[in-house]
Amino acid sequence: AQKVTQAQTEISVVEKEDVTLDCVYETRDTTYYLFWYKQPPSGELVFLIRQNSFDEQNEISGRYSWNFQKSTSSFNFTITASQVVDSAVYFCALSEAANTGFQKLVFGTGTRLLVSP
């Protein structure tokens, strides 16, 4: 069965610090997708990044970067030069692939990030 673990419940940083959010996952599938979402206080889920299991290249997008390590089943997410507006709950999620496309998303428990001025 799929499982996503976010061990960090809450992280507090000061603006401009870099912060890394940890995510460890479990799956029996060889093809799967990993996601990071941001949930601000308003509640809506904001898509941040998606990683395909068959693509092991790590990427950077603006202030966001991610480190996908298949060997350790980890998918960590880094925000560089954090800003107050980054304060939110961040969810890591996993979807196993199927012939019809993406399967259901399984979410981790979330990490609350507090960025203070």
Add this chain to the structure above:
Amino acid sequence: GAVVSQHPSWVICKSGTSVKIECRSLDFQATTMFWYRQFPKQSLMLMATSNEGSKATYEQGVEKDKFLINHASLTLSTLTVTSAHPEDSSFYICSARDLAGARYGYTFGSGTRLTVV
């Protein structure tokens, strides 16, 4: 990009009444809709998966007679909370998977905050 319109964004109802939540996919066809529930400071838990034209598949522990899901068309899925009680107060959010999978894989509605008094 793909948009899922979810209504209402918040609702307060009396105990024992029923509440209907709608999710409409705009500009794309949602073959599959996922319904999640999120209690305060907790993660998103999948309640059920619905495919257009067929019965929904409920997760273990979710009462199908209490949470009625209808996915009658490729653009509309509804969740009805029947005989709501205070313990049903939660944040409900839908997520559509479009035919092509798209860049994001999933598109989320903005959520409905249900309060039962």
